[in-house]
Amino acid sequence: MNKCRLCNTKDAEKKGSHIVPHFLLKRIENIEGKTGRDYELGFTIEKLNAKSHFGRSVQPEKLEETFGEISDKDIEKNEHPLIVDNFFCIDCENRLAVIESEYAKTTETKDTREYESGICSAIGILFWASVIWRMSINGKSGVKLTQEENEKLRQILDCFLPQKLEELDEKGINENGLVKPISYKLLRCCECHVDDAKWLFFHPDFFNPLCLLIDEYVLCFSFTDNFEDIDNKDCLGINELIEQAPINKVDASEKIKPFDNATYKLMTSNLLEIAKEDYMGGLDEFFDRAHVAAGGQENKMPPEIKAEIIAELTSNKKKMGRRYTQEDVNNSIMKIMKKHAP
Ligand SMILES: [Zn+2]
Known part of the structure; x- marks a missing residue:
């Protein structure tokens, strides 16, 4: 059996480990108020390899059969792209869970x-480092740290994730040479509507800092307290907000910069623009699956239909309040596909 990726010593016998902590994943993937797996609508957009999936109940009958593949049964079988087997040992999985449940309270x-x-x-750094690191070693969400960066995070996590929260060595973390240069900014949409589409998006163009849009949070994480990319590249149109956000470093309380729903909508709109321009190739696989599931001819959705779906998603004709809700994203795809149905 493989060794645990975190401690490198014990057997990686844990099944069903979440790459993205469950409390965030369930917010990204479920329509609020409907907790059943049936209502999952998740998108993970990454350059050249987009993975998306639908739940069953929100789909027309024909799609039901195929997209039922992300069902409870499959979750049990752990075929979800963000749930993995044999990555961690039982102890390390528990250590990750300890920091997650503590961090979940901040929501x-x-x-x-x-x-x-x-x-x-200190807890914020451990938590967000654990998220980025897991996404990076899983390699399916666009996060690609260097080997050196992965190892740095692994060492920090292995050294400081406690088995019990009471055992957290805050002083040790604050004084550690690997942790000290790390800093992060955290922004949060504090008025997200329950039906706003949530995203998991790691910005491929950002290194200093790394930028992650996850649920209603924007995380800017730097190994070296370097945020210069924010001055030079567009970050979903919210650079100014990021500039204003406080820097979190060890030995202080975590501070969060909130933003409003209109800004969240703007970000989503910019995200979809990126999808439109750069990620068409990445969304191909997903569109093709939808096409096949709907009984389309050949194995590929015609490119003009793909373009039309993206155009529908990013169309400005709709009322702002209704744009980019889970339902809206879903309906846009259905609308175009139905229009082209034989
Ligand atoms: Zn382990």
Whole structure:
């Protein structure tokens, strides 16, 4: 059996490990209020390899059969792209869970002005490092750290993730040479609507810092306290907000910069523009699957239909309030596909 990716010593016997913590994954993938797996609507967009999936109940009958593949049964079989087997040992999985459940509590605190989330940045660094690191070693979400960066995060996590929260060595973290240069900014849409589409998107053009859009959060994470890319490249149209956001480093409370729903919609719109321009190739596989599932001829959806779906998604004709909801994303795809149905 493989060795655990975190401790490198024990057997990686844990099945069903979440790459993205469950409390975030369920917010990205489920339509709020409907907790059943049937309502999953997840998108993971990454350059050249987009993975997307639908749940069953929100689909017309024909799609039901195929997209039922992400069902409870499959979750049990762990065929979800963000759930993996034999990555970690039982102990390390538990250590990851300890920091997650502590961090999950911060989602309850919200404010319209800059606020403290209620935990120390040491926990914030461990949590967000664990998310980025897992996405990177899983290699399916567009996160590609260098081997050296992966190893740096692994060492930090292996050294400081406690088995019990009471055992957290905050002083050790604050004084550690690998952790000290790390800093991050965290922004959060504090008025996301329950039916706003949520995304998991790692921006491929950003290194200093790494930029991750996850659920209603934007994380900018730097190994070296370097945020210069924010000055030079467009980050979903919210550079100015990121500039204003406080920098979190060890030995302080985590601070979050909130933003409003209109900004969230703008970000989504910019994200879909990227999808439109750069990610068509990446979305191909998904569109083709939808096409086949709907009983389309050949194994590929015609390119003009793909373009039309993207155009529908990014169309400006719709009322702002209704754009980019889970339902809207779903309906856009269905609408175009139905239009072209024989
Ligand atoms: Zn382990």
